Amino acid sequence: MKRITYTQSDYRQQTDALRDLLRAGGLVADGETTIDVPVAVKTIIDDVATRGDQAVIELEAKFDQATLSPESIRVSAEEIATAHSGADEKFLAVIRQAVENIREYQKHIKHTAPADLVRAGRRLGVRYTPIDRVAVYVPGGRAIYPSTVLMTVVPALVAGVSEVVMVSPPSCDGDIHPMVLALAGELGVSEVYRVGGAVAVAACAVGTESIPAVQKIVGPGNAFVAEAKRQLFGRVGIDSIAGPSEVLILADDSANPDYVAGDLFAQAEHDPGSAILVTPSAALADAVDASIAKLLPTLERAEAIESALNRYSATIVTETLDDACEVANDFATEHLQVTTADLDDTLSKIRHAGAIFLGACTPVPLGDYFAGPSHVLPTGGGAKMFSPLSVNDFLKSSSTIAYDQAAINEDGPAVVDFATREGLTAHAKAVELRIQ
16 A cells, blocks of 8 residues: 655645545546546436436446336335345344434434524524435445445434435346345335436436436435436435545554554445545554555455555555644545544544544444444545535425514614615515504
8 A cells, every 4th residue: 555654755745646536536436437427427317307217218228237117117015025024034133223223313413493583573493394205326236235225214214204215226137136125125115216327316306207306315326326416416405426435544553553454444345445544653554554464365355455455545644643633634534533542632633524433443334334323424525515414414494584563663674775775676665564
């Protein structure tokens, strides 16, 4: 894995180049570099908007080699029930505990309206109401992520969304992985569609004969899913435009090098995935290199992990721990893992990260599957302006304003003055009529 050290003359240039690679979507899966993704996605969106179900059927045959009909785009209730009844009971028990953890956390952080602000005849407040209809995108293809079902659907249910729709790519025989369908059954999601990629995002945003449009689309996906969300934002709400997975490990010489190596492997395994160690300790960096050399050959996905470590990862050795914290803030990474002697002090210096994992006993996979916060997180520096997916992404707020006669008598003249100066005399008249 590449080493970047503060003593090097081009330290800043190398660090910035790695950061910019992640921000620019430089991590790509095989095949994505040979296609003009924005142009391809726009063509798909236009086709789905124009031809509806027929476009979906033809595009699914082209991209997923699936044979669909208008009647089979939606997964039947019987298929969902069969997958659920046939699921491994031991795994369902694990799932139920994970669901409870997620539900408890999401309830804990759910927005609640404060008491109205009351000022002499003026009552000002806010109310939160759930979005009516939401689609969750569950990736398929090279890897199956049933955990994404939990991390997207459960927060929506806690918010009170009445219609939760699931879309996921079918295999060549037209089926969605039974584990994904089993979780839909477990969570009570009855509306599931065999559609993937940009085709799914387009169909959910614009609507087709078989897929009624939604108000918001959430969930991770490949470059085509991300680009479709980007192009359709505004017509439909989205969570964020996420790219490949990434971790930045912020550690000092108190860290266990084997643990650090294991955490780097866990993120690089996504291939593409980025795993960056930032530390003020050259001794730790050396020890982690030795651990990588020792442990990598023992891993089932060693070749993919090594590729990601060589292409998209690095160890950055800083002069001080404060400098390391600033590097972490600059990268604003999806997952930030902190293993330092004084966790609270280090945390106080962190401003930007999607999810922060504190201490030697808190590896990222705990958050991926079980702890409670959603694993749908901003990537590519997005944590500087976006937050993790949560129950609150499925709520919208409305301001409430109520004046009595005395209050409008007092504030009305000022409003009339504002409106008149802006040339909006009808605005002014609407207020003048009420002033007594």
